[in-house]
Amino acid sequence: MKGVAVELGVKDPSVRRTGVNRGVAVIDFILRIIAITATLASAIAMGTTDETLPFFTQFIRFRAKYDDLPMFTFFVVANSIASAYLVLSLALSIFHIIKSGAQNSRVVLIFFDAGMLALVSAGASAAAAIVYLAHKGNTRTNWFAICQQFNSFCERISGSLIGSFVAMVVLILLILLSAAALSRRY
């Protein structure tokens, strides 16, 4: 009877929890792949934005490139760093699928995920602020909208924000998943 009690009381839930944590680790892995795609797409879409208008004067060709504005450069850099980090973090994610009882590595992941969340949000938000100005302008400061002239440039920079915002949501979910996995451990 003692043996049965031990089996029911200790071994069984432990096995169940390991199974759940393995499932969480697999979801973690998939979410990281999504986040890598999203940040990489954002960085590439923004980093290749370059529009030259078909008309020009004797001295000036009208051209808009993403690095005319430092916030867009920051956006590309932030998304590239986040993407590189996420690729590296896949190694730990696979480690968690194999060894689902791991704890310290999860704490490390939560910390860096939080850092990357702050970085990606900052990049996305700085770029979004400029995209807003480019579309609407601001009369009080005499900053005029430039999207009338640079149409495809504006479409491109607006579109490239999407990936970053997707990555923000995914990173918050990743932090939640790691925290849930930590709390489920024996």
Next chain:
Amino acid sequence: MKGVAVELGVKDPSVRRTGVNRGVAVIDFILRIIAITATLASAIAMGTTDETLPFFTQFIRFRAKYDDLPMFTFFVVANSIASAYLVLSLALSIFHIIKSGAQNSRVVLIFFDAGMLALVSAGASAAAAIVYLAHKGNTRTNWFAICQQFNSFCERISGSLIGSFVAMVVLILLILLSAAALSRRY
């Protein structure tokens, strides 16, 4: 001898870990107070920014207010929300000081802390992008620096960013602390 073994092997580390987790909970509480102060200071400093220039024409008074730019309004709103959330989270923080073995409440805290981290970063970064433009302008888009005219306005909006960036760092630390507390639990 069996009793001694139980005391050494099970009870003692558990008591020690409870003590460490209580210490972590106290640090968590203090960090939250700091974050509340920082976000509240940012929101108030930005929200009360208003400069009227001493000269005016017949029709126009030159005036700069924070809500001339929607990004500054967002900054104030984001910091106010974060501040309100942090005040509410103090309740859970105190609960963790009393009951340091709690786990689900810590997962909830990590999730919302991550959300607030994204919100505060977004607000700080959008405002920083505009502060940068106000100081430096941008020749490619013909957005001129406005800080030559609105001197004290510019100083105020620059200064109010500090609190937000402090809050970002504190929130990352809070997430790390909660994760560490979760991993230390038996």
